[in-house]
Structure formats: C-alpha cells, structure tokens
Amino acid sequence: MRISVQEAAFDFAAEMAGFGQGRADVGAIVSFTGMVRDDSGQMTALELEHYPGMTERAIAKIVDEAVTRWVLADCLVIHRTGRLGIGEPIMMVATAARHRVAAFEAAEFLMDYLKSRAPFWKKEHALSGETAWVAAKEADEDALRRW
Amino acid sequence: MRISVQEAAFDFAAEMAGFGQGRADVGAIVSFTGMVRDDSGQMTALELEHYPGMTERAIAKIVDEAVTRWVLADCLVIHRTGRLGIGEPIMMVATAARHRVAAFEAAEFLMDYLKSRAPFWKKEHALSGETAWVAAKEADEDALRRW
Amino acid sequence: MVDIVYFAWVRERIGLARETLQTDAATVADLIAELCARDPRYAAAFADTSALRVALDQDLSEFDAPLAGVREVAFFPPMTGG
Amino acid sequence: MVDIVYFAWVRERIGLARETLQTDAATVADLIAELCARDPRYAAAFADTSALRVALDQDLSEFDAPLAGVREVAFFPPMTGG
Numbered sequence: 308m309r310i311s312v313q314e315a316a317f318d319f320a321a322e323m324a325g326f327g328q329g330r331a332d333v334g335a336i337v338s339f340t341g342m343v344r345d346d347s348g349q350m351t352a353l354e355l356e357h358y359p360g361m362t363e364r365a366i367a368k369i370v371d372e373a374v375t376r377w378v379l380a381d382c383l384v385i386h387r388t389g390r391l392g393i394g395e396p397i398m399m400v401a402t403a404a405r406h407r408v409a410a411f412e413a414a415e416f417l418m419d420y421l422k423s424r425a426p427f428w429k430k431e432h433a434l435s436g437e438t439a440w441v442a443a444k445e446a447d448e449d450a451l452r453r454w
Numbered sequence: 455m456r457i458s459v460q461e462a463a464f465d466f467a468a469e470m471a472g473f474g475q476g477r478a479d480v481g482a483i484v485s486f487t488g489m490v491r492d493d494s495g496q497m498t499a500l501e502l503e504h505y506p507g508m509t510e511r512a513i514a515k516i517v518d519e520a521v522t523r524w525v526l527a528d529c530l531v532i533h534r535t536g537r538l539g540i541g542e543p544i545m546m547v548a549t550a551a552r553h554r555v556a557a558f559e560a561a562e563f564l565m566d567y568l569k570s571r572a573p574f575w576k577k578e579h580a581l582s583g584e585t586a587w588v589a590a591k592e593a594d595e596d597a598l599r600r601w
Numbered sequence: 602m603v604d605i606v607y608f609a610w611v612r613e614r615i616g617l618a619r620e621t622l623q624t625d626a627a628t629v630a631d632l633i634a635e636l637c638a639r640d641p642r643y644a645a646a647f648a649d650t651s652a653l654r655v656a657l658d659q660d661l662s663e664f665d666a667p668l669a670g671v672r673e674v675a676f677f678p679p680m681t682g683g
Numbered sequence: 684m685v686d687i688v689y690f691a692w693v694r695e696r697i698g699l700a701r702e703t704l705q706t707d708a709a710t711v712a713d714l715i716a717e718l719c720a721r722d723p724r725y726a727a728a729f730a731d732t733s734a735l736r737v738a739l740d741q742d743l744s745e746f747d748a749p750l751a752g753v754r755e756v757a758f759f760p761p762m763t764g765g
Contacts, residue, residue: 320467327489331540334491337484337561341765342474344481344552356691357764358757361741386764393478398765405491407683408597411562414484418554418765424743426757427764428691440692443761450555488683503609504682505675508659533682545683554765565683571661573675574682575609587610590679 308374308382310366312357314389319399326381327403333380335410338401339418345393349433355388355397358426362386369420376454377413379404384417386427419450455521455529457513459504461536466546473528474550480527482557485548486565492540496580502535502544505573509533516567523601524560526551531564533574566597603632603668607646608677611653614646629655629664632674646676654679685714685750689728690759693735696728711737711746714756728758736761 311317319340327333343353366384373382381403391397400417404410421427429441458464466487474480490500513531520529528550538544547564551557568574576588606619626632633650636643647653655662656675668674688701708714715732718725729735737744738757750756 319470323466323470329541331492331495333541334489336487336489339554339558340483341554342481342483345478346552348478355764358688358690358738358741358759361738361757364741365743394476394480405493407486407488407562407565411486411558411565415554415558418558422765423762425764426690426738426759426762428760429763430691440760441763443763448761502682505606505608505656505659505677508656508675511659512661569683570680572682573608573656573677573680575678576681577609587678588681590681595679 308370309384310363310370311385312359312362312366313385313387315387317385317387317396317399319396322383322385322399323401326383326401330380330403332405333403334405335407336401336403337407337410337414338399339414340399341397341418343391343393343395343397347433349435350393350431351434352393352432353391353397354430354432354438355391356428356430357386357388361426362388365425366421369417369424372420373402373413373416376416377402377404377409379409379413382413382417384421386421386425388427390432416454419447419454422447423451455517455526456531457510457517458532459506459509459513460532460534463534464532464543464546466543469530469532469546470548473530473548477527477550479552480550481552482554483548483550484554484557484561485546486561487546488544488565490538490540490542490544494580496582497540497578498581499540499579500538500544501577501579501585502538503575503577504533504535508573509535512572513568516564516571519567520549520560520563523563524549524551524556526556526560529560529564531568533568533572535574537579563601566594566601569594570598603671604673605632605636606673606675608675610678611646611676615642624668626668628668629657629662629666629674632668633664652678685753686755687714687718688755688757690757692760693728693758697724706750708750710750711739711744711748711756714750715746734760 383401386398530548533545
C-alpha cells in the first residue's frame with residue numbers, strides 16, 4: 308500500500324513494474340490514470356491546489372476503507388499537485404486482487420472518493436490568460452452513493 | 455484499436471507507453487492485467503487452448519460492441535495462449551476515454567465478455583502431473599447480464 | 602461435407618481435434634444424434650449438451666440451428682478466457 | 684486561538700491563505716458569523732455555505748460542529764481531485 312502526493316511527474320511503467328508481481332494469489336491488476344484534458348481547445352495548463360497534511364490523511368482514510376471492503380494484495384495511489392500541461396498525467400491508482408471484480412471495484416471506489424473527498428482543487432488556465440476553478444460535478448457526488 | 459492473440463509474453467510497460475497519449479481529449483486510461491493464480495499451492499502451470507480464427511473474430515466482435523457503447527479514444531486487447539507459469543500475465547485490456555466512467559465500464563465489459571464469449575479454455579497442470587479443465591463459473595455468465 | 606472441430610475436454614473425450622463428415626443432418630442436434638450413434642465416445646462427450654457450446658462457421662450458435670451452408674461446426678465446453 | 688485556512692476560490696475571495704484568530708465562537712457557524720461581521724470579503728466568500736466545505740483539524744466536518752479543542756479550521760469549495 309503506497310500513497311504519494313507529489314509535484315513531480317510519476318513513471319507509470321516503473322510504478323507498475325513490480326506492482327502485485329511475483330505472488331501466486333494475485334489474479335487481477337487494475338490501473339487507472341487520470342490525464343489533463345482540454346475540451347475547449349483554449350487551455351494551456353491545469354493547476355492543482357491541495358491541502359498539505361489533510362491530503363495525505365484523506366487519501367489514507369480512503370485507502371483504509373478500500374482495504375476493509377475488498378481483499379487487496381496491493382494498492383497504490385499517486386496524485387500530483389501544481390501546474391500540469393495538457394495531456395500530462397494527473398494521478399494514478401492501482402489495485403491487485405485475487406479476482407477481477409474486487410480489483411475493478413476497489414479501483415473505482417478509490418477514484419470516486421479521490422474525486423470528491425480528497426482536498427484537491429483544479430484551476431484551468433486558458434491561452435487568453437484567464438483562469439477558472441473547475442466546479443464539482445453533481446454526478447461525482449452521486450457516484451459515492453453506490454458504495 | 456489493437457487485438458493480439460499470441461503465445462509470446464507481452465510487455466505491459468511498452469504496450470501502455472503510447473496508449474492514449476498525446477491527445478487532448480483523453481482524461482482517463484484504465485488497464486486490466488490477468489495473471490496465473492495458484493490457489494491450491496499445487497499448480498505448476500496453466501495451459502490455454504483456443505480456437506484459432508474464431509478467437510480473433512470473437513474478440514473483434516466484443517471490441518466492436520464496446521466501441522459502439524462507449525466513446526473510446528483507444529482500446530487494446532492482448533490474450534496469450536499456450537503454457538504459462540504461476541504469476542505470469544495471461545492477458546491485458548486497456549481503454550482510453552474522455553471520462554473515468556466510460557474507461558472503467560468499457561474495460562469491465564471487455565473483461566466480462568472475454569471471460570465467457572471468447573473461445574479460450576484453461577487447463578490447470580498440478581505438480582503431481584494431474585490436469586484439470588477449469589470449469590466456467592456461473593458468476594461469470596451472470597456478469598454479462600448487467601450490460 | 603462439413604468440418605467438425607472439438608476443443609478442451611470435448612476434444613479429449615472424443616479423441617479427435619478435427620474430422621470431416623459427409624452428412625445430411627438438418628440441424629446441429631441431428632448432427633449430434635448421428636455422431637452419438639457412431640461411437641460411444643461421442644455419446645459420452647454429448648451426454649449433456651447443456652454443458653456444451655456450439656459454433657457454426659466460428660460464430661456461437663444454438664443446437665437447433667440449421668446446418669444448411671455451414672462449413673465448420675465446433676463443439677466445446679463453456680469458455681474460460683480472461 | 685484557532686488557525687483558519689482557506690483554499691481555492693475561498694482563499695482568493697478572502698485574499699488570505701491562513702490567519703490565526705482569537706475567538707469564542709462555539710460552532711463553525713458562529714465562527715463564520717464572526718468573520719462575516721469583520722469584513723465584506725468574508726461575507727462574499729461565505730454567502731452560500733452550501734457551496735462550501737469545512738474541515739476541522741484536517742477531517743471533513745459540518746457547519747454546526749462545535750469548535751471546542753479544534754486547532755485548525757479549513758474552508759474550501761467542493762473538492763475536484765482525481
């Protein structure tokens with residue numbers, strides 16, 4: 308179980324290389340990577356503000372909850388902060404479990420909670436110089452209800 | 455969209471390196487890797503038989519269906535055949551989409567259908583020399599009903 | 602003339618991976634009846650068709666499907682991929 | 684003495700990232716009322732608390748929660764991680 312909140316880019320391949328490997332009880336590994344999208348064609352960067360201290364605490368609570376609900380052989384959460392360019396990875400989650408359903412569900416649970424319960428805030432920077440805070444989506448709050 | 459049925463091992467890192475990258479419309483990438491498990495501690499290998507010709511056709515139909523249901527920027531399915539050791543990767547699926555829900559759902563849909571609708575059959579080889587065909591699980595057939 | 606292919610334990614039980622048959626069977630079920638009459642190994646393999654799947658020209662099909670125009674019939678247990 | 688921290692547009696609207704306050708406020712809501720009375724920038728930031736979240740000592744909490752023993756109060760908009 309590893310959690311990292313960092314400004315630096317992460318190396319997806321290196322992170323996954325040993326993840327859940329070399330174990331006879333791991334049948335399923337799921338990864339999710341979130342990347343900076345530009346829907347308008349007018350964006351130049353995405354800025355991620357967070358609440359140092361609470362961020363790590365909140366993610367640890369979410370991971371603890373996942374580990375209580377599903378039997379996971381391993382679990383990884385990396386979330387970046389600071390200024391990111393279009394197409395850059397923002398964060399990743401990985402889960403390793405005996406069966407596919409647990410690995411998928413735990414990864415989706417982690418993502419749903421990281422979206423709405425970890426103290427990150429996204430600000431879009433436009434080519435024009437304008438900035439706008441990304442509004443939370445009702446669908447993201449609704450997504451928590453299924454768990 | 456790439457489909458490969460192969461005896462050779464695949465390089466997860468290399469497959470994911472360019473997957474869904476360099477696009478402003480991709481916000482979510484999901485990967486699934488299936489590995490050879492040994493629940494009994496008595497296994498030495500897993501053998502995967504398949505139906506050459508139909509296998510590629512069946513996977514292509516499943517991928518076509520996924521692409522109809524979800525808007526995917528990219529989609530990858532690799533499935534191995536032949537004799538695999540414990541802990542070796544059997545197969546992988548990857549999906550790239552605008553949002554996380556589409557990427558997760560499409561990956562799970564692909565997995566559910568590959569489990570029960572692509573002509574692969576698993577045979578367990580025990581240390582004792584005995585072999586046993588893996589029985590299809592009712593839960594895997596049931597999993598198709600949610601789609 | 603129809604090619605018949607067998608996979609997994611169906612192949613092992615019948616002892617053949619592929620054979621070509623001259624048949625007038627109208628449906629898959631008729632073909633199975635014809636095979637079962639030929640040899641007890643077929644009767645053993647086809648004893649419980651609910652445990653079997655059939656593909657016609659590499660598409661999953663049903664046991665009451667007609668065989669007209671079909672070149673390849675495949676019999677196998679439920680699939681266990683992924 | 685309580686530390687108050689602000690994030691995202693709450694921080695921008697108030698013009699402060701952190702301040703330390705001597706307060707007798709019993710609850711979060713009382714503290715907000717006290718801040719709003721001080722300066723119109725607070726009133727603007729706290730105009731619609733349904734659009735805000737509060738954390739007490741780095742745990743998400745509620746606006747009617749008591750402040751007794753709390754060292755750090757954080758105000759911010761709904762989170763947008765992932």
